[in-house]
Amino acid sequence: MRNRNLQNRITTGRLTLPVVILICITCWLLTGFVLSPSGNEPDTYILWQWFDESGFPQWGTQAISFALYAGIGYFLIEMNNAFGLIRMRASVQTSLYFLLVSVCPALHHFYPGNIAALSLLVSLYFLFKSYQESKPAAHLFHSFAFIGIGSIAFPQLTFFFPIWLIGAYNFQSLTLRSFCAALLGWSLPYWFLFAHAFFYGQMELFYAPFVELCSFRPIELTEQFEQGEIAMLIYLFIQFTVSSVHTIASGYQDKIRTRAYLNFMIFVCLLLFICIFLQPGHSSVLLSVLLPIISILMGHLYALTNNRAANAFFICSMISLILLFIFNVWMLL
Secondary structure, three states: OHHHHHHHHHHHOOOHHHHHHHHHHHHHHHHHHHOOOOOOOOOOOHHHHHHHOOOOOHHHHHHHHHHHHHHHHHHHHHHHHHHOOOOOOOOHHHHHHHHHHHOOHHHOOOOHHHHHHHHHHHHHHHHHHOOOOOOOHHHHHHHHHHHHHHHHHOHHHHHHHHHHHHHHHHOOOOOHHHHHHHHHHHHHHHHHHHHHHHHOOOHHHHHHHHHHHOOOOOOOHHHHOOHHHHHHHHHHHHHHHHHHHHHHHOHHHOOHHHHHHHHHHHHHHHHHHHHHHHOHHHHHHHHHHHHHHHHHHHHHHHHOOOOHHHHHHHHHHHHHHHHHHHHHHHHHO
């Protein structure tokens, strides 16, 4: 009986999130100051090269990255409270997200994935708010504006534009007016970028996102993926598969609105896995974008199941996370 209730006590406990935050801080201190990982490979994107050449100290980049991840964690709680994705006021999705980030030392530095993940999550929030709205133009404007903001840091985020339009169509919020608002929202950050580039005579800054968007890196799985990334992706795909099957099988218990939200997130996660496979050179950034969405699906699984099989899977998943962190730390030694 004790083992059978362990999952429920952890996922619904009030002390779970504070304990996870302490674990997260410990992991960051270990990987940041003791092991001093080398971080990501140099990026060819000119806007990110400008940041790398600014000489920002390592502790500063980690502090910025930690603040962005904290913002994502807070927003995950707000999304659940606003849309009832887990049918209860829970913070388990944030706890899972912090744990997933903690076991990946390569994600602890400030890089495009931090901005892209936060931008896409906020964009998803406004897209959900447009569900069956009589006047959805404002929500879609804000949603696509955040896609535009994220795409300046990671231009490939623009490929989510048609995916978000599919979501808006499924949410019955896509009209001619809302489509124009979405297009205007996406282009808004680029108007500011154009003004800056034109004023300072650096038009290559404005062209850079579009040049990067049209460049496709070769598919070289054996050379692009590191062993830690492969292990993490296998773990996440198992979690995604089990969580998706549970979400679809138990969908009759959710409201129609909630079911539409969860199905769209499953669709986005599947596309992200495909993008990681097709463009392994962007795996670290796409992994950061994937983690917040898959954390919601995992939280839906762990918070709403309470049987022997689910409890055993939860325990195995937590043990696997510990082993993943040990393996990633060992790879840094």
